[in-house]
Amino acid sequence: MSAPASIAATPAAPAGAASRADAIVAALRAIVEGPALAVEAHVLRHGWRDALPQLRALREAVKAAGAFAPHLPPDLGGPGLALADFARVSEVLGRTPVGHWLANCQAPDIGNMELLHAHASPALRERWLHPLARGELRSCFAMTEPEHAGANPVWMSTRAERHGDDYLITGHKWFTTAADGAAFTVVMAVTDPDAPPHARASMLLVPMDAPGLELVRNIPVMGEPGSDWASHGELRFHGVRVPVAHRIGDEGAGFALAQARLGPGRVHHCMRWIGICERAFDLMCERAVTRELAPGEPLGRKEAIQHMVARSRAEIDAARLLVLDAAARIDREGTGAARDAIAAIKFHVAGVLQAVLDRAIQVHGALGLTDATPLAFWWAHERGARIYDGPDEVHLASLGRALLKRAAARHGVAWR
């Protein structure tokens, strides 16, 4: 397995952050388009857990290339890239289902790293964040409950009751991505049921081996339960005890912290989806020029196929501009000011992803449904893109409301 030269040793790379991002993108591209393809094939055929030895070996190559944990700030040993620069890194990694994991910037760990870095106590950071940043352990994030609409995140039943210096947690969560094999979860639990809805819940860090914490199962997604990082767990908390010192941020701040966690997270997801789209596009074009309908008559000569290629190209390029613009806005003005842009990219890019994947599969015919390419894997596992981190309808309504409120103000119409 050959690794590209270390970034630190790249002679022409100036010290600026943008050129550092260029160097990281180049190093990761060489891995993602080279040795990662063999590991990807193993994952597609045999599952994530079976591929762990190959995945871990390739992680070492990413480290040797100086491209590990490219999202981290300098105080955690990272390059301190702006969000707009990390977005470009995320696109390259998105080209393979193993990309983000190889560079230790996979969801949900990346969101937990940001959360702990900004809001956890020094002791929690030392014990949990530092090994997470080094890739020595994994984490998960438990917010959604099967009994309540996840689209309304302030409504939940999981309780954390104060008993002296401890919280006692009782509740039921599901779709906790990557719970299988995680060292800890960040759980959202109601600490004050009488507070206003947005101030009822808090975030608590719970070691996965805490007595009373049960991983019930990995939930099958489109028929596949997955394993290890590539899974979504159902969890039950049977009176799990954690010290009050395991709370992240203030009591009642859980919802605000979750919102802050989701802003940049949506940019991460959208750029990963654009990486998926680019790979699907390349596969679609390759198939269109190499598959013959008759001797000397490639599929790509058909106008119907040309339309699919052209439409996909335009949609991907437009989506990328939209996301990079949102990322630059977050860098410049913060998540709050970029709220509309974040809502727009979430539903728009998820739709582009679904359309491009569908066309790529169509052009491949039956082959597109097999494990010969990652298309079928993504089709199954990325259908959720239009549901997780807020379903389409929630983002559409939020953006539409904001736009109409401004229109009403411009036209002197009372609006609520």
Ligand SMILES: Cc1cc2nc3c(=O)[nH]c(=O)nc-3n(C[C@H](O)[C@H](O)[C@H](O)COP(=O)(O)OP(=O)(O)OC[C@H]3O[C@@H](n4cnc5c(N)ncnc54)[C@H](O)[C@@H]3O)c2cc1C
């Ligand atoms: C692959 C995947 C990974 C996930 N990972 C995690 C994780 O790691 N941690 C975690 O806590 N959760 C996770 N989730 C859960 C996710 O956050 C929820 O699925 C999401 O918030 C939607 O909640 P729900 O599934 O309960 O759907 P519901 O809230 O029941 O909504 C169902 C549907 O109703 C419609 N709808 C909802 N609200 C509105 C509205 N206001 N207006 C109009 N229509 C509406 C939408 O079409 C929506 O899809 C994951 C989900 C998936 C699919």
